[in-house]
Amino acid sequence: MKRRTFLKTTTLAAAALAAPGLTMAGASKKLRIGTITPGSHFWTQTMDRVGKSMAEKSGGAFASEIFPSGQLGNExxxxxxxxxxxxxMGFLTVAEFSNRIDDMAALFTPYLVADVAQASKLLTGATATAMLDQYKTLGMKGLGFGLGGMRHLISRKSAATSADLAGRKYRITPFAPLRDFYELMDVAPTPVPLPGLFDALANGQVDGADIDLELAWKLKLYDQAPNLKITSQMMFPVVAVVSGKYWAGLDAGEKEMLSQTVSEEIDWLFAQYVEFEPKWLADLKGTGMSVSSAEPEFFGDTLAQWNGIWEPKAPSIAALRAEAQALA
Structure with missing residues (x-):
């Protein structure tokens, strides 16, 4: 179904949610889904696929409207x-939820997994699946964790060790586990909206960014930050959540259909990152960037210090580590 263009102010967009005629004619179940990513991003494409699949499986009883690019406001x-x-429904970063549920920080444990293939297995494993129940405390139903690639460092100036980062300003997604990670290195974590990151690097507002390969390539950040350190220090998960009120209005069969559909499309999402991560890396190297790899030792004492802060707050870290070791 063709995506419509909606007003971008939060108040007006939220009002538009209640307006009639936003779903396909004849559909009895409206499924309104919000994301912060643009239509070209794999997260938004995943939700498009969920909507189309639900319409097909239900014979048109379900129809979806996707509100991408933060049209309804921030997360x-x-x-x-x-x-x-x-x-x-929302397909939102676990980062934002970690500001409300401390245990979600466990999914950002440094060096929990080595790559997106391991991350996809861990995020569908027993521990992560059990963690979805915690979204009940926020009045939501957690349906599944997806992925946004591994995190790396992109910068205007090169860095041999994390000591070289001290005093620099790095763009991060503003949430406590990641903020702690950078502050422990005496880096100034600086929130910048993604659409403004290119300019922020160009004018020196930030010296670098905690970033995934997809955005480094698609936002052309290599033009302003020619140094890429492949660290893979964290995965960056996303979660599909449904409003508790919407979930309560579905019958058992509809709940099963939606749960299964989301699971199928998240598997598609994982497959995209497994396929495209090496392609994005090759593309970035092709721009003439200075690309180097770093082992965990690059971060010095930061890893142990981070663990000391977050292991008491996020009890799922231990179980995730045990499960991840079995994947290695």
Whole structure:
């Protein structure tokens, strides 16, 4: 179904959610889905696929509307809409949820997995699946964890060790586990909206960024930050959540259909990152970037210090580590 263009202000967009005629004619179940990523991003494509699959499986009883690019506001705003029942479903970063549920920080444990293939297995494993139950505390149903690639360092100036990062300003996604990680290295974590990151690097507002290969390539960040350190220090998960009010309105068969559909399309998402991560890396190397790899030792004492802060707050770290070791 062709995606429509909606007003971008949060208030007006939220009001548009309640307007009639936003779903296919004849559909009895509206499924309104919010994301922060543009239509070209794999996360938004995953939700498009969920909507189309639900329509096919239900014979048109379900129809979806996707609100990409943060049209309904930032993730904090969309979480509020999910809790109030003004939004039916979100495909949102676990980062934002870790500001509300400490245990979600476990999924950002440094060097938990080596690559996206291991990450996809861990995020569908027993421990991560059990962690989905914690979204009940926010009035939501957690349906599954997806992935946004591994995290690396891109910068205007090169760095041999993390000591070289001290005093620099790095763009991060603003959430506590990642903020702690950079502050432990005396780096100034600097939140910058992704659409403004290219300019922020160009004008020196930031010296570098904690980034995945997809965005480094698609946002052309190599033009302003020609140094890429392949660290793979964290995975960056996303979670599919449904408003508790919407979930309660579905019968058992519909709940099973939606759960299964989300699971199938998240598997598709994992496959895209497994396929495209090496391609994006090759593309970035082809720009003439200075690309080097770093082992965990690059971060010095930061890893142990981070663990000391977060292991008491995020009890799932131990179980995830045990499960991850079996994947190695």
């Amino acid at each position: 904090a705003t969309m979480i509020q809409q999910l809790q109030a029942g003004g939004l039916d």
